[in-house]
Amino acid sequence: MPSVSFSPALSVGVEGLRECFDMEVTPPFDIMKFRGAIAREIPFDVQAMFFISKDTPALGKFVTAYEYDFMIQEIQTLSGITDKLNSVQLQWLTPMIVKFDISNGRLVIFVRDTRDKKVKISEIAEALTGLNAVDADIRRLALYGWVNGGSGEGGNWVRPCEAVEIG
16 A cells, blocks of 8 residues: 655645645556556646665655745735834744745745744745635745755755756
8 A cells, every 4th residue: 555645735725726745656567557557546747656765764854944925905015024024023023034026916925934933934925915725815826945055165045856857
């Protein structure tokens, strides 16, 4: 029986556009034969399926950053959001934000878990826009983990499938 683990859970009402899952199988496993069968049984489109090493960390351990977008009020600007982030009331949020921008009337935000706090996108959306989670129409666009660079040089945020290619 295969063992399955999913990417970090979404809050109620948050749409996931590129979700991932791990499935541990016992050899021999014909990926081409079972891809279609698996795809017919799950309620979403399978974009990629490939083998990874057993040494690869599970998604729950690897994923520590997320890209979201959500509605903003028409009067909000990048400078207005930056001012909010610099306020004393939102000091708790600043260490979590990697980057943000406004595109097509939506705030696109890349956030990460910190040692002290996990990302709770509903709280973040409300703090930045004043909209509750339902009205903000929150979507998770991507998942990321940190991969250290070679020779002790920095590192990069990468999507789970990119980490497999790197590793």
